[in-house]
Amino acid sequence: MTIVSMRVNGVEVSREVPDNILLAYFLREELGMTGTHVGCDTSQCGCCVVHVDGVSLKSCTTLAAQVNGCSVSTIEGLANEGVLHPIQKAFAAMHALQCGFCTPGMMMSAVDLITGHGRPLTEEDVREGMEGNLCRCTGYHNIVKAIITASHEMHAGAGDAQAA
Amino acid sequence: MNDRLLKTTNPGGSPLINERLFKSIGKPLQRKEDQRLITGKGRFTDDFSMADQTWAWMVRSPYPHARIVHIDKTAALAMPGVLAVLTGADCMQDGLNAIQHSPVPSTQYDVKLRGPGDTPVFTGQHYLLPVDKARFVGEAIAMVVAETRDQASAAAEAVEVQYEELPWVFDSREAAKPDAPRVWEDIPGNVLVDATFGDIEGTEKAFAAAAHVVTFKSHVGRVTGVGLEPRAALGHYDADGDAYTLYAGSGGAVRQKRELADVLGVDQKKIRVLSFDVGGNFGTRNRLYVEAGLVLWSSKKVGRPVKFRAERSESFLTDYQGRDLVTDVSLAIDRDGKFLAMRAHNLSNVGSVLVSLSPLGKGSGLITGSYDIPLATLRAQAVFTNTMATQAYRSSGRPEVTFAIERLIDRAALQIGMDRVELRRRNLVKPDQMPYMNAVGSTYDSGEYEINMDALLELGDFAGAEARRAEAQSRGKLLGIGFCNYVESSIGTPKERVDLIVHADSVEVVIGTQPAGQGHETSFAQVAADVLNVPFEQVFIIMGDTDVVSAGGGTHSGRSMRHASTIIVLAAEELVMQGRKIAAHVFDVAVDQLAYDDGVFRCLYDNRAWTWFELAAKAAAAKLPPELAAGLRVRFDNEMHTPVFPNGSCMCEIEIDPETGSLEIKRYATIDDVGRCINPLIVHGQAHGAIAQGVGQAMWEGCHIDPATGQPLVGSLMDYGMPRFDNLPSFKNEIAEVLSPTNPFGVKAGGEGGTTGALAVIMSAVEDALLPICGVIEMEMPATPLKVWTAIQEGRKRQREKSPARTDARPEVTA
Numbered sequence A: 001m002t003i004v005s006m007r008v009n010g011v012e013v014s015r016e017v018p019d020n021i022l023l024a025y026f027l028r029e030e031l032g033m034t035g036t037h038v039g040c041d042t043s044q045c046g047c048c049v050v051h052v053d054g055v056s057l058k059s060c061t062t063l064a065a066q067v068n069g070c071s072v073s074t075i076e077g078l079a080n081e082g083v084l085h086p087i088q089k090a091f092a093a094m095h096a097l098q099c100g101f102c103t104p105g106m107m108m109s110a111v112d113l114i115t116g117h118g119r120p121l122t123e124e125d126v127r128e129g130m131e132g133n134l135c136r137c138t139g140y141h142n143i144v145k146a147i148i149t150a151s152h153e154m155h156a157g158a159g160d161a162q163a164a
Numbered sequence B: 001m002n003d004r005l006l007k008t009t010n011p012g013g014s015p016l017i018n019e020r021l022f023k024s025i026g027k028p029l030q031r032k033e034d035q036r037l038i039t040g041k042g043r044f045t046d047d048f049s050m051a052d053q054t055w056a057w058m059v060r061s062p063y064p065h066a067r068i069v070h071i072d073k074t075a076a077l078a079m080p081g082v083l084a085v086l087t088g089a090d091c092m093q094d095g096l097n098a099i100q101h102s103p104v105p106s107t108q109y110d111v112k113l114r115g116p117g118d119t120p121v122f123t124g125q126h127y128l129l130p131v132d133k134a135r136f137v138g139e140a141i142a143m144v145v146a147e148t149r150d151q152a153s154a155a156a157e158a159v160e161v162q163y164e165e166l167p168w169v170f171d172s173r174e175a176a177k178p179d180a181p182r183v184w185e186d187i188p189g190n191v192l193v194d195a196t197f198g199d200i201e202g203t204e205k206a207f208a209a210a211a212h213v214v215t216f217k218s219h220v221g222r223v224t225g226v227g228l229e230p231r232a233a234l235g236h237y238d239a240d241g242d243a244y245t246l247y248a249g250s251g252g253a254v255r256q257k258r259e260l261a262d263v264l265g266v267d268q269k270k271i272r273v274l275s276f277d278v279g280g281n282f283g284t285r286n287r288l289y290v291e292a293g294l295v296l297w298s299s300k301k302v303g304r305p306v307k308f309r310a311e312r313s314e315s316f317l318t319d320y321q322g323r324d325l326v327t328d329v330s331l332a333i334d335r336d337g338k339f340l341a342m343r344a345h346n347l348s349n350v351g352s353v354l355v356s357l358s359p360l361g362k363g364s365g366l367i368t369g370s371y372d373i374p375l376a377t378l379r380a381q382a383v384f385t386n387t388m389a390t391q392a393y394r395s396s397g398r399p400e401v402t403f404a405i406e407r408l409i410d411r412a413a414l415q416i417g418m419d420r421v422e423l424r425r426r427n428l429v430k431p432d433q434m435p436y437m438n439a440v441g442s443t444y445d446s447g448e449y450e451i452n453m454d455a456l457l458e459l460g461d462f463a464g465a466e467a468r469r470a471e472a473q474s475r476g477k478l479l480g481i482g483f484c485n486y487v488e489s490s491i492g493t494p495k496e497r498v499d500l501i502v503h504a505d506s507v508e509v510v511i512g513t514q515p516a517g518q519g520h521e522t523s524f525a526q527v528a529a530d531v532l533n534v535p536f537e538q539v540f541i542i543m544g545d546t547d548v549v550s551a552g553g554g555t556h557s558g559r560s561m562r563h564a565s566t567i568i569v570l571a572a573e574e575l576v577m578q579g580r581k582i583a584a585h586v587f588d589v590a591v592d593q594l595a596y597d598d599g600v601f602r603c604l605y606d607n608r609a610w611t612w613f614e615l616a617a618k619a620a621a622a623k624l625p626p627e628l629a630a631g632l633r634v635r636f637d638n639e640m641h642t643p644v645f646p647n648g649s650c651m652c653e654i655e656i657d658p659e660t661g662s663l664e665i666k667r668y669a670t671i672d673d674v675g676r677c678i679n680p681l682i683v684h685g686q687a688h689g690a691i692a693q694g695v696g697q698a699m700w701e702g703c704h705i706d707p708a709t710g711q712p713l714v715g716s717l718m719d720y721g722m723p724r725f726d727n728l729p730s731f732k733n734e735i736a737e738v739l740s741p742t743n744p745f746g747v748k749a750g751g752e753g754g755t756t757g758a759l760a761v762i763m764s765a766v767e768d769a770l771l772p773i774c775g776v777i778e779m780e781m782p783a784t785p786l787k788v789w790t791a792i793q794e795g796r797k798r799q800r801e802k803s804p805a806r807t808d809a810r811p812e813v814t815a
């Protein structure tokens, strides 16, 4: 057993857990935060993506102990005091989810992709950049639309910054 | 990204259906379910936990076929945390029954599938754990329950099962041979269904007289659903109430409850099943899994809740799988390109035990596709093999037969030298032939096939395809243009129940369907809102808990929107009657002094008028006579048997690099007649996902088995080719609303059409691209780059042998 401490969505948590517990299960089973999903055992599907210190990461392939002392954000922390994040709004508006199982990881990956580009995304950016996430329901069509839309909202006015 | 609607006529129906007043129906409203799903508040099975819960792990057979000689639990029981090790012998000792899957489709509209020599169909016995032998790799042979999941998994390694390996068979053609290894000793061979339909003599005569006979053979391979949520089940036996509770996502909790009661030998009232958010179904979760029964049974034995969660690798081995049909079809055609008759022989691989004949049955009724073929005969066979059982998988049976007829027609066009669109045009069923009974007895309800086909050709810019082909050629690429029509059928369980309840501020609709992303909470609310003329925001759909939902047929076979819209309007008619009586009582007038119009109850001789919600508030406050005491609430049961036939057309373009065999989909367009479209946002989403699943089968997916060992070669997302962001294009889809005359709203179905045509249209494009080099190709799906590259090499070799000066000229076709 080992003591693992981290900040999850801005809240300090600390638990004594088995040494080999994965971050995904630390969140789901120790903290009861079941919004982060596990869809595979080979690090392929991306249902488990969270942000660690602002960068997306597959929590199914990360030991909780590896992120000791880090700041973790999950789907539960994406909306800001009840105000939906642009990616959440776009997913709902464009019907970018059906069963919703891939959705948390999908949105967490998308936010990192959009932030990392510093400009609105093209279809090619999205299809290449989201390659690590799988969805079985949507055929990706509406997810691509939603991520592009959110990228425009998140980078509104960023055109100038990019030109500079 | 062209999401436009094509409108046609309205068949009318109930007085409560007033198109003029529709505020929600037909609108692309955002889904109600999304709020929880985008904020991490979904309720998937593994999200539930119980105090003091324990964990289950299955010991699975490593062999495709083996006698279970002995199971030694001693070492496993001594491992830390282990509470129980259970086997098939323990199931027998406790008198557990085999699962009753009701696998033979039985409505009057289903083709009658029978055993060899017109005998009843033998199904095998699907016990929770087998006693005699393992019949496929991955079959659960024993179960370990321990304090933690890790402990259970470690102890499972220590369960010593002594097996005696037996000869095995996984290919249906091999299994059908008389000397094949026998999966079940109870019947003389592995063939469990052998039935012939249609006019045999007439068909033979037509073939004898035909100007052209064209044939096509293929194996539509085995795939699996890959719902992204791995299967899970949480079972609890409450000794005080002698009652069982199961959390398990499925395609319908009511069915699970009924079948579990049979397995456990207890009254249905003793079982509660809860199924909320389901992370993908596509048919795979519609039938009961052994683990659902096992967690309930073991919970009683260990006296604590028991949870099971599959690894992805277990899902690949043991989720019910799909397709696996060998088809051999031929078509008789006259001099003018008119189809005269069709012959088909379909052989379905049901796996190790019979779970469902839906794929074979559904397909059998549709072998003639969208075409007027006056005569047909079909031989339908099914065999057992040493593989995981198959079940209806998105568009059960229809993609297979659509693939057969459409590929056959492409072949015919090449063989007789006629344009493939024109050949289809000459033979499509015409609107004035509707309702149209096909040669094997299915009656198509409605459709405008030729109009759809032409609309599709425009949407996909078929006219510009040759120019795009030339442009691709200038870059050294081969562009293939695929095209097909499809018709499918939606039947499904005929019974449904609804409870319609009006409160002072909301309407509740309790219904027994079970979505896995199809958006019932939204589209059903749209219907109820417009039928009652109340705000959409105030309608709530309640599903998934058998303590609340007392009956219901679940979600499969595209049945849900049609059944739900029908039963909601029928129940609403009763609710209006109930409302008038209550209003009469509260107003203190005679019932015939009360009118109901567009959501308002009105007293005929004064100005008093109340909405549903006002009336509900008054009724709650009033003292109602006993016969009205339930308030604004009705329960309605409905049975609807008549099938509907969604249909459409698809086109795609695939660019092939002849040097590497790599394929890229450049264009994909569909037009789908779904009947009335309640929510186009959702229906388009269904089309996209359905296309991806069909394209997946045609290009990447396959549950391959090693022919040398019988071992499945696919156990993870690293070995199973999935549709991904970077291998699919954006689609062009249109909805055609040719309303069905069979139900009040004219609904057909929108969830499966995308898959139905996809196999055919992809392979049509691949063949078309390779035509100048290879001629017609015998390529089984998936069309991988290796297969394509190999076909190109062989084609070029043949060309060099024939004439050293190679030409890539395309064969001439005439209209």
Ligand code: FES
Pocket (backbone or CB within 6 Å): A037, A038, A039, A040, A041, A042, A043, A044, A045, A046, A047, A048, A049, A058, A059, A060, A061
């Ligand atoms: S759970 Fe599949 S990648 Fe993490």
Ligand code: FES
Pocket (backbone or CB within 6 Å): A096, A097, A098, A099, A100, A101, A102, A103, A134, A135, A136, A137, A138, B228, B279, B280, B517
């Ligand atoms: S919405 Fe179901 S897996 Fe993506």
